[in-house]
Amino acid sequence: MILRVFAFIWGATLVTLLLFLSLIFFVDLTPPKDVWRKAELEILEQELALIYDREGPAGTRAFWQQIAPAHPSYGLEADSSCTHPSAIGVSGDGCLRLVDLGSADDTLALLRPVTLPLILGAVVSAMMAIFLSRWLTRPIREVSRGLKAIAEGHLETRMPASLRTSNREMQELGKDFDLAAERLQALSEGRNRLFHDISHEIRSPLARLRAAVGLIEINPARGSSLAGRMEGDIARLDQLVNEILTLARLERGERLGEFQRIDLLDLVENIIADANFEGRVRDVKVQYSGANTLELHGNLELLHRACENVIRNALAHSPQGGVVAVTGRLAGETIVLEIADHGVGVPEADLKNIFNPFVRVDEATPSVGIGLGLAIASSALHSHGGSITARNRQPHGLLIEIVIPTLIGNASSEL
Ligand SMILES: Nc1ncnc2c1ncn2[C@@H]1O[C@H](COP(=O)(O)OP(=O)(O)O)[C@@H](O)[C@H]1O
Ligand SMILES: [Mg+2]
Numbered sequence: 001m002i003l004r005v006f007a008f009i010w011g012a013t014l015v016t017l018l019l020f021l022s023l024i025f026f027v028d029l030t031p032p033k034d035v036w037r038k039a040e041l042e043i044l045e046q047e048l049a050l051i052y053d054r055e056g057p058a059g060t061r062a063f064w065q066q067i068a069p070a071h072p073s074y075g076l077e078a079d080s081s082c083t084h085p086s087a088i089g090v091s092g093d094g095c096l097r098l099v100d101l102g103s104a105d106d107t108l109a110l111l112r113p114v115t116l117p118l119i120l121g122a123v124v125s126a127m128m129a130i131f132l133s134r135w136l137t138r139p140i141r142e143v144s145r146g147l148k149a150i151a152e153g154h155l156e157t158r159m160p161a162s163l164r165t166s167n168r169e170m171q172e173l174g175k176d177f178d179l180a181a182e183r184l185q186a187l188s189e190g191r192n193r194l195f196h197d198i199s200h201e202i203r204s205p206l207a208r209l210r211a212a213v214g215l216i217e218i219n220p221a222r223g224s225s226l227a228g229r230m231e232g233d234i235a236r237l238d239q240l241v242n243e244i245l246t247l248a249r250l251e252r253g254e255r256l257g258e259f260q261r262i263d264l265l266d267l268v269e270n271i272i273a274d275a276n277f278e279g280r281v282r283d284v285k286v287q288y289s290g291a292n293t294l295e296l297h298g299n300l301e302l303l304h305r306a307c308e309n310v311i312r313n314a315l316a317h318s319p320q321g322g323v324v325a326v327t328g329r330l331a332g333e334t335i336v337l338e339i340a341d342h343g344v345g346v347p348e349a350d351l352k353n354i355f356n357p358f359v360r361v362d363e364a365t366p367s368v369g370i371g372l373g374l375a376i377a378s379s380a381l382h383s384h385g386g387s388i389t390a391r392n393r394q395p396h397g398l399l400i401e402i403v404i405p406t407l408i409g410n411a412s413s414e415l
Pocket of ligand 1 (some may be wrong): 313315341344354360361362371374375398
């Protein structure tokens with residue numbers, strides 16, 4: 001690549017230079033020095049002819065001796081034959097003739113107007129071509145080096161700052177590379193974290209099951225008392241596998257079921273009834289206020305999962321005697337559902353993270369799930385073209401806002 005760019009730039013400069021020189025050559029064929037020498041010769045010949053007429057060959061020679069230092073490129077020679085057209089004198093007395101001795105730098109002087117600029121131009125243009133080709137191909141070399149590093153697993157590779165300060169196209173190229181590398185790094189880290197979290201989650205119930213089996217082997221009579229606990233662990237493993245599968249399929253954008261016209265309020269009221277039943281133990285109430293109907297086009301099971309997880313989270317994080325307020329309203333073509341509690345809320349820095357798989361902010365609070373609930377809710381809502389966000393309430397508590405486009409009249413959209 002670099003060689004081709006070099007050859008192209010150098011070739012182009014060289015052709016321009018040659019064209020320029022050939023133009024000079026044809027417009028003014030004779031170099032000014034030659035014209036001057038020709039005139040000099042003519043004047044000398046005329047002058048010497050006059051002197052010859054007056055003072056003969058000896059006088060002419062004597063005169064030439066005097067002026068010769070001023071005309072170093074000519075010599076006066078005897079021409080006995082007198083046949084040369086520029087011969088001075090008459091054949092009886094012995095002719096003389098001016099001869100061009102030439103000078104050492106004559107050939108060079110003749111060549112100078114053409115050759116020297118050509119050589120200089122070729123060298124300078126070669127240097128410029130080297131510089132330009134290196135400069136032009138540098139970003140490509142840098143990106144190629146970066147890609148190789150990424151392919152070798154160095155996902156932290158970024159473009160050097162010097163590339164960022166060159167022209168706009170190169171800046172864009174550098175930025176695009178960095179963006180792609182950042183995304184790859186985040187994906188790779190996320191995948192590693194997910195593997196780690198999954199194995200961590202599976203390990204505890206498996207270890208308990210193994211311990212229970214060990215105990216039963218030693219004392220089979222304990223089997224019935226341990227069965228309940230073992231069943232709990234098996235159920236937890238089942239839930240984990242189920243939720244991981246759902247999340248994986250949602251994130252792959254896989255079709256999980258048909259969209260149908262549903263009233264979200266029916267679904268929410270059912271969840272609230274169950275939650276109120278569960279909340280009686282700690283005297284926590286869940287109340288709904290707002291629109292009487294929240295019709296939309298969506299997937300019943302996914303929306304149920306999303307709303308149920310958010311409402312159950314609010315219930316679990318509510319203090320004794322607390323109230324969870326659920327409000328629903330129609331805002332243009334979207335439904336906005338808000339779930340607010342009076343719990344401790346979430347540290348500001350984690351408000352976005354809680355929607356990532358296996359993130360549990362407060363490990364001390366008894367968890368209702370395995371940290372996948374909000375991740376599934378978020379993916380489910382995104383597959384409906386909606387969104388879910390969290391913010392803290394004053395003086396304390398968390399507010400989750402769910403926004404879902406109603407998609408009514410758009411019956412063709414299916415998951
Ligand atoms: N209403 C809430 N109040 C305080 N923290 C919450 C609330 N809802 C969710 N969180 C935090 O977000 C984390 C993730 O929630 P989720 O994905 O549903 O997982 P899980 O409920 O299984 O812990 C929770 O572990 C908790 O730390
Ligand atoms: Mg949950």
